[in-house]
Amino acid sequence: MDTGAAELRADYVIVGAGSSGCVIANRLTADPSVRVILLEAGGRDTNPWIHVPVGYFKTMHNPAVDWCYRTEPDPGLNGRSLEWPRGKVLGGSSSLNGLLYVRGQAQDYDRWRQMGLEGWGWSDVLPLFKRSENQERGGDAYHGTDGPLAVSNMRLVRPVCDAWIAAAEAAGYPFNPDYNGASQEGVGYFQLTARNGRRCSAAAAFLKPVLDRPNLKIVTRAHVRRVVIEEGRATGIEYGDASGAVRVAYADGEVILSAGAIGSPQILMLSGVGEAAHLAEHGIAPVVDLPGVGRNLQDHLQARLVYKCTETTLNDEVRSLVGRGRIFMEYALFRTGPMTMAASLATGFMRTDERVETPDIQFHVQPWSADSPGEGVHPFSAFTMSVCQLRPESRGEIRLRSPDAADHPAIHPNYLATETDRQTIVAGIKIARRIADNSPLREKIAVEYRPGPDVAADDDDGLLDWARNSATTIYHPTGTCRMGVDGQAVLDARLRVRGIRGLRVADCSVMPEIVSGNTNAPAIMIGEKASDMIAEDRH
Template sequence: MSDSVPLSADYVVVGAGSAGCAVAARLSEDPSVRVVLLEAGARDRNPWLHVPIGYAKTMYHPTLSWNLTTEPEPELGGRRVPWPRGRVLGGSSAINGLLYVRGQHEDYDHWRQLGCTGWSFEDVLPFFRRAEDQERGPSALHGVGGPLAVSDIRDRNPLAMSFIEAAAELGFPRNDDFNGETQEGAGLYQTTSRKGWRVSAATAYLKPVRNRPNLIVVADAHSTGLLMEGQRAAGVRFRRHGTDLTIRAAREVILCGGAIASPHLLLLSGIGPAEHLQEMGLPVVHDLPSVGTNLQDHFQARLAYRVNKPVSMNTRTQSLWGQFLMGAEFALRRTGPLTVSAGTAGLFARALPGSATPDVQYHFLPFSTSKTMTELHPFPGMTISACQLRPESRGTITLASPDPAAKARIQANYLSTETDRRCMIEGIKLGRRLAQTRALGQWVEEEIVPGAAAASDEDILAFIRQTGNTIYHPSGTCRMGGDPQSVVDPELRVRGIEGLRIADASIMPTVVSGNTNAPAIMIGEKCADMVKAAARARLAA
């Protein structure tokens, strides 16, 4: 796996994130093909990229994150919402909260109903299993021996265990596997980690094959556009260390930049809504109106509580001695607060009466923060985050400028429907009921965010508008479908363009009901399988 820059390859993969690492590693299994993987960020050498709690240091890092922001959001009082995205080998899987959640079986069956042939849960399950190295062993739903380690959490804080008991008090079932037969219920999350260390897509897929001579990973390579020859994507233009370069793809270009970068690159290349491209002064290569539309994201609001005993992470971080003990515990046993993911215990529940499956997800955290992940309250605290799983709101990704160095314009349109607003209100109310149970209430001294003043539904909605945030799952902007208005077909081929596929969360027609890292990796696995099948078919023809 060289860092040199070749002039051509059979396959050029853009973006070494969750899907891109899987695509590149799987395609390079064939020693007869040459694969080049372009990544705008640097190599994953920062130590915090490998410690689970490191997301507190890296998510808003000046160079490891793109540090995007939305446009002013109309339903959030004109606030701009920060959107961190990974800018490093591994992409957002290197800075995320580590949770391994596939979503509901019904999500993928719904994709199939929308015309995405070959994407039902039965169809995608083999790719989830192939990617997985499940600590608990193999089963009908889980795999072992795959690149992606999936492990039980290593820090079982008493507050988290009480959260699970609180859900049981309210009648929710215990669920020890959110990726099992059903998602509903409360339990502990599993994480993409091995023996206490984070496993990013780069760690999982690239590190084991770094000696393959036919896989070339080029870091610090910011893709600026597709090399178009008529209606064919013949390669990729990129900028590296101040120099503009081009690499040709003999067979295919595969975009894996994610829900922001993939449509952004299409637009910069003249593929997208003709009117918008003309407004930007760009030549229209292919009028594809759906590029950048259908943007979806999970929205969250957080309840924070002061707890009455020094059992939260807040307490341990307040002194140098406490920090030393945390570091020592991790160094000696790979356990303790440094292994904490962005949610230790969880609950999937139905907040709205008409929902057939869970419509809200809870992330329980045994700490509480003031402004950022690095500023914990100076007293023991805990957090209950409520996140709507299937938002109706739709946003857009558009160009702010034809300059490839300019960031895309993101309009999320959070809370733009009554269903979304009602689901979030009911989600917060259910979160409060959890905190008032015997099991969890025994720890609670007071609710500090939003506090007792936010009593009515109107007050709660005002709180959500003022403080709600992304939970980092943008998707849908290069929608897959069986209809001619979709951006990619069920084989992930861009409509109207030869030699070009997209494999990342942007192809999701609807966002999955859960975290998006595991589904993005599955999409990468399935894309590689389809590309290999197409190559075999060409040889046989």
């Protein structure tokens, strides 16, 4: 593994060793005749907290491994600005996310195909999900067991989460043992990307097993400045190495941007690919006028309800020195217990209205409560149930602040900009309260801490205002280099950048619409799909 090089040349140069980039690097170099350079702005994944599932408490907001992005003040959130963690390390955000393995709904991908994106329907992408997966439960029509990505069940049980599921069933929502199976709808327990109590990041799954391939060169601390474009073709990547020197990695075949929904559009714009007028504002000569670059930004916004409990929760265990010691020993000896915890234990995919065809909200239920990961738990017994809208209508954008690649771009999420989005978040909060009012969960609740009794159940305006003042991202930015067949699309269905030869994008920025769930599993699928198309076009 290199930290830099004076001049590198390969068939393919991949930017970003995140969820998609790691997959592409693995699959392409399976052919020993194909040379690949993988550039990563961050360092190696040596921080031990990366590999402990609950380590996201330590890695999020840590500038050593997190880009530490922050949004612009958002009108939909009453002018609040949100922190947007993104991985800056081998494995990308899969090295600091909540480990939740969620594919979305079959209808998500069928809608992509109905938009004219051939090859992206559910029947097309399901085999790719299965190909990646090593499912602990075993293989079937929906799951694979031969892939490098470990997918396992929870190794932690907490009564308050069991009670939440039972209360949701009492409220009329069916139990679903596998939301990644035949149907997503219902309540149950999360599946997570872990193996034997250890995080299975994209780097652990797809890079670590192939580090000795002589046709794969990984360069860390490589901060990309721009795509080198000559006579309408991408020929390489200009980057700053660990010493600050400017280098170029040359691609005889293609350049693939897998820098994520923030990084990929920023790199395109810095390279002269984007809305010409916006580029001109920053003194960048337009190479291709593509107004869609940076547009179509979508994210899942979560409203986090917190309930104080009549019994102890994980809050109490981690605040106690003895409790922390027990947790550590359980993990050290058995690889079980709270240190194996994903971001949430229980989940639910539900419809806010019987007229909605498929679930339009998702719950994340946690046996602890905090203002945010990294800030420590609340000083009282409590649990959290957060609810998010799965398919928001609101669209934001990524814009350049300057022509300097070191400057973070301006992030405008534009949350809650449509009436449907506002109604859905309020409906989700009401459903959360309805579940909390059912046994056996009701008996475990001392009081609703947030929103609290001051916000009445029938006060839609009050509930919406509470959401505006407290809701936060669930870390799923997508759509900023979307594929499509219309004039505003950045990519075609084969992920090729319009107007530039030899340049593709492969990460969550390519989504025309956000999927109905967490985005790590789809990012890995996009990497699988991209690697197939790149190999096909090579021959």
